[in-house]
Amino acid sequence: MAPNTLLKGFSSDKARAQRVTAAASPRGSWLDRWLETVSDLARLKERHPMLDAVIDEIDGRRIRIGDHWLYDFASCNYLGLDLDDTVIQSVLPYLEKWGTHPSWSRLLGSPVIYEEIEAKLTKLLGAEDVLALPTITHIHMSVIPILAGSGTIFLDGRAHKTIYDGCQVARHHGAKVKKFRHDDPDHLQELMSADGSKTKLICMDGVNSMTGNAPDLRQFASIARDHGALLYIDDAHGFGVIGERGSGELCDYGMRGNGIVKHFGESYENVVLVAGLSKSFSSLLAFIACPTQLKDMLKIAAPPYLYSGPSPIASLATTLAGLEVNEVRGDQLRADLHRKTNTVLTCLEKLGIATPNRSGFPIVEIPLADHQDVDEVGGYLFKRGIYATLAAYPLVPKNEVGFRIQVTAANKDDQIAHLVTVLEEVADKFTLQNPSKVARWSGG
Ligand SMILES: Cc1ncc(COP(=O)(O)O)c(C=O)c1O
Missing domain, CATH: 3.90.1150 (Aspartate Aminotransferase, domain 1)
Known part of the structure; x- marks a missing residue:
């Protein structure tokens, strides 16, 4: 038909x-x-x-x-928190206390909930600090140009459209943009060695939104450090799904859902992590994990902090509730997600159906x-x-x-x-x- x-x-x-x-x-x-x-x-x-x-x-x-x-099978609510009773019930008390929407620009003032969220995210990620803005798109468009200045951006050939667009804005502000072959550290190394810019920024995805695979972050972070560059990584699809590895893990996704940097046992030295709450945490909010000095500077220099509206209170409430659920039973949800994804991947393998997915991610x-x-x-x-x-x-x-x-845990x-x-x-x-x-x- x-x-x-x-x-x-x-x-x-x-x-x-x-x-x-x-x-x-x-x-x-x-x-x-x-x-x-x-x-x-x-x-x-x-x-x-x-x-x-x-x-x-x-x-x-x-x-x-x-x-x-x-x-x-198109939802990105990987942990199923959009349907979780604890998360749903969390909204009303916050609305009663704060109304529906804080219509201040964040530079003028933010509900204290933001402080709580940024502190909780900082702890979960093991980063120095976190700045929250409404969406990842806002962050790419405003932060990439600031970090690149008039230097060179090394852009992964299959980077997400919003990263690419952020790089285009940076180009208009005077940065050069050089593309390296997708997930190819050797090509990146080659391009970086031949580039004389003082400021070098590498932009790429964490868990890729098309293939479901993650780059070997250790290699890319090491290249960034060797060249005195900054690795800027968008882990929209990894945050909440993958996390630190350890003896207590229930599946290969690791524990705590704290994203790709921790998943690879890496540090945040020369690395900034960008991710959102709008996928695994079912809330309209995003963040950049970065040094406090950069956060303080971005509050003045990144346009969305002054010029864009903030996230609705309901999303701030569901972010906090989601982070709590994640702490209490996130690993069980991830183990369930892993099991369900594995059933699908095993079926494909049995049938000889090709997929680019080599990671087992959903x-x-x-x-x-x-x-x-x-x-x-x-x-x-x-x-x-x-x-x-x-x-x-x-x-x-x-x-x-x-x-x-x-696949989501709620399927x-x-x-x-x-x-x-x-x-x-x-x-x-x-x-x-x-x-x-x-x-x-x-x-x-
Ligand atoms: C890899 C990646 N980056 C960024 C975005 C955009 O995120 P946001 O809606 O927070 O702007 C998406 C959205 O699907 C995405 O998949």
């Missing part, structure tokens, strides 16, 4: 609105010209049932779109042999009640087109079992990518 057929009914209002807009705009208008420039994306949005969907209702990790229920990309199959595969998953992230062209290169499964075992059945069907009906080809683009 074609995805458009599946969408019939619940998308008709949207389609009607689009037709009305098109009819009302005179030919050759700015809107027509602009729409033409983004036609690839417009076609993509039109074709895929799992893009820009309106979710009418949720029930745990089940979602309803129109009259169709699906299991949600992001599992499944690339297609023919990028043109993505409509049909997306439609099939949708019909069979699996909601996944479609990685379609032009959002990714044609050889990386496929779909991504994200029930029967949902995982159904996913496994559907993956078997997909492997039977469609041609998936060759494992050796996948290893090449994923740095494996």
Whole structure:
């Protein structure tokens, strides 16, 4: 069944609105010209049932779109804290005390909750200090240009779009940007040795949002130190999932969810860690772990601290509650997440389905042999009640087109079992990518 057929009914209002807009705009208008420039994306949005969907209702990790229920394998709430009773119940007392939103700029004043959050995060991460801002995007756009100055940024070739955009802002402020091959310390070393800048900044992801893999942080931190450079790492998907290793760990993700630096037993010398609470901790807040002197300077120099609104009180409350849950039973949640992810990865291995995931972390990309199959595969998953992230062209290169499964601790075992059945069907009906080809683009 074609995805458009599946969408019939619940998308008709949207389609009607689009037709009305098109009819009302005179030919050759700015809107027509602009729409033409983004036609690839417009076609993509039109074709895929799992893009820009309106979710009418949720029930745990089940979602309803129109009259169709699906299991949600696209959520980044890895620990399931969005559905956790302790976290949900934490909100009201804070709202009663603080109202819904502190509309001061943070430079003018912040509720004391921020102090508590920054202190708790500093302790969890084992860092010198932490500065909280609303989102990681705010941090990349404002902090990367400040740290790079007129020096050189060494940017991982597959860095997240928001890191890339932060580097573009830095370029406009006078920095040079040099790209190194994804996850290739030798190439980075080569470029850094040939560069004469006094200020050098290396920008890259921690756990990669597409492949689910993490770089060997020890190598990259060591290169940064050897060159007197700073390693700037975005661990949006690792924070809360992976953490320090030790004899008490319940699984390979490690303990405490304190992120990639601790996971590799590294220190914060020449390393700043950026991560968010909007994935594992289900709250709209992000942070940079850095020396106190840098934090104090960023309060003045980083525009969002003065010019952007703060996070809502509900998110500050759920951050604190989430950090408490993490302390008490985070490791059990991570062990459960590990077990469920392992079931999916074992199924793929048995079926000979290629995935770039070599880490066992809960992001599992499944690339297609023919990028043109993505409509049909997306439609099939949708019909069979699996909601996944479609990685379609032009959002990714044609050889990386496929779909991504994200597992969370809140996905029930029967949902995982159904996913496994559907993956078997997909492997039977469609041609998936060759494992050796996948290893090449994923740095494996
Ligand atoms: C690796 C990575 N960095 C940054 C972001 C953006 O985070 P935020 O929504 O906090 O700006 C995302 C969002 O998905 C991400 O995956």
